[in-house]
Amino acid sequence: MYNFSYSNPTKLIFGKDQISKLSEELPSGANILMIYGGGSIKQNGVYNKVIDALRGFNCIEFSGIEPNPHYETCMKAVEVVKGKNIDFILAVGGGSVVDAVKFIAAAALYEGTDAWDIVAKGAKVKSAMPFGVVLTLPATGSEMNSGSVITRAADKNKLGWGSYKVYPTFSILDPTVTFSLPKKQIGNGVVDTFVHTTEQYLTFDVDAKLQDGFAETILRALVSDGPKALADPQNYDVRANLMFAATLALNGLIGLGVPQDWATHEIGHELTANYGLDHGQTLAIVLPGVLTVLREQKQDKIAQCGRNVFQINEQNIDNQINKTIAAIENFFETMGISTHLSSYGIGAEAADLVSNRLAERGWVIGEKQNITPKIVKEILLLRK
């Protein structure tokens, strides 16, 4: 196990009817900016629950955060924060809204000339506005971590950044608000959670028994309960397990003291930025390719995943790895998320385009920093 340090200050408030507790978590007398997305919260009842809970607070609204939130939209919200004397921000939505609010919270207090530097150049975030979350879609884990992914639409740059200053103060997770999610969003969320977990687990062994076992627990819960959520959307326990799994997959815990490989996300971001695919779709395409091309380097952990997550017990290591990668790909398809570029009408030219984009940035990725742009091309050509 490697050395690590860990601190996660977010307060998690989990369960049925917990949105009603919102007012207890807000600073009294605060001017609140409530930020949300395209308005689905007005269909599923969350908007009304939040407005009820905010009674007695000064609150104005900012809507229109898009999936893969745009820097350009966020900067409009920053103007509202500055112009309306806002003290506290409330994110109501999924990972995109939470990621956007993290950036808005940091950009509103940024002292440099160009807040995009926070994302693109790792400019230090010295302070950020406090904010809370009412989560509507379990997927990204952003509700209990300090990371965010922002897209600058102008030049199709989709980039991750993070700062200890942008942990949510609190996050309210009510599994019942996920009952009405479209099947595609359930599938995308489960795939996203699965891939986050593998990126902290399918690397090489450092005898980290707790982290490995926790990761396998999350993966087994997804494999068990993901399909149940599609088949039986109102099953509370299923939704509770999926929602908690998404948080635990990326709140830092399972990645403590172990090697990590974020290549799948890094390649996937390029597919979203350039072809508009959903984040989950890109991950379902890329992960089987990463595991296939890196199969030797990752073989012990892929084999372990096969045994402990999919009950695959082949004597021959090649068979074990082949069957495990096939099981992962099959699971994504079972969740309704296609795993090949061609299913989305994208041709083999994507392999060159993505490879070139990473080459322009000089990125060499993976847990051993050996996934060059050339290998990225190889990975994507396998996923035609």
Place this chain on the structure above:
Amino acid sequence: MYNFSYSNPTKLIFGKDQISKLSEELPSGANILMIYGGGSIKQNGVYNKVIDALRGFNCIEFSGIEPNPHYETCMKAVEVVKGKNIDFILAVGGGSVVDAVKFIAAAALYEGTDAWDIVAKGAKVKSAMPFGVVLTLPATGSEMNSGSVITRAADKNKLGWGSYKVYPTFSILDPTVTFSLPKKQIGNGVVDTFVHTTEQYLTFDVDAKLQDGFAETILRALVSDGPKALADPQNYDVRANLMFAATLALNGLIGLGVPQDWATHEIGHELTANYGLDHGQTLAIVLPGVLTVLREQKQDKIAQCGRNVFQINEQNIDNQINKTIAAIENFFETMGISTHLSSYGIGAEAADLVSNRLAERGWVIGEKQNITPKIVKEILLLRK
């Protein structure tokens, strides 16, 4: 899964040579009171490492915190905190020292007339001194939670209490400092961690797949690496897994949204208070009795533990339960901790004494609040 809320502000700093980072975590210019136990830290090198790291800080020392820390000793430390203008307390030791420092931190700022009320009457802790931890013995999980157990020697009352105000600011965990622990302390620590875990797991099923899988991961790690620590004391990865397991077993995480049964600890505390047994020894005696007497109520989870922790797969449920309880008892014995009262020279009269003590308090315990003093007697008579 039940509703829950969770927030754990302690910063964990884990790994080799991390004590040297102590000065980065302390408030600059603080007057520090360093509190420790009987002096084992002077033998194992921890004292010198801490003193080195504290160079440049004003620091005075208070030693002599006993195992099962006494209220009476803690109150002497409270006088030092008040008399010497202390700003920050540093606990250097195992769970007893950390528990003592939690009480000292709260008692130093307590406004009531009798600080024992914090422990015995649940008097509200409105504020507490900030404190950090350098942990020397993995066992109690106190380094990353808000609980504490204090004994008033005068009347043999050993009681747990807790407050959100007494989370450590930081805890430094260096597995190498555990290399020199006596075998008895290794065994006690592993048993304590095992029993904490079962008390949040061996109850009844609420379909909490994450919490169950995390608990089983901790138990498997203990069963795997506990004996290795006895056989190969300098194995870093083994010690790292055991140390992290102890923290994860009682930092609140695995108990979120699930029923809990702290009967084993509650009965065990009486055995310590009245007969002077080590905490781990009492748990090794009591848990098999609790599981045997409550076997019907707990049968699904005991059977699950057998399958997922000990690879026991009996068709017949009675056989499954018998073998699982026997495997747990055998594991404690393998760790060098005897599991019967008679091994410690204690007779059957302990069953009456403990039962009467709990009856005096009016306690009825267990996850279904149905373990009466009469059933406590039955449990202990099984453990002669």
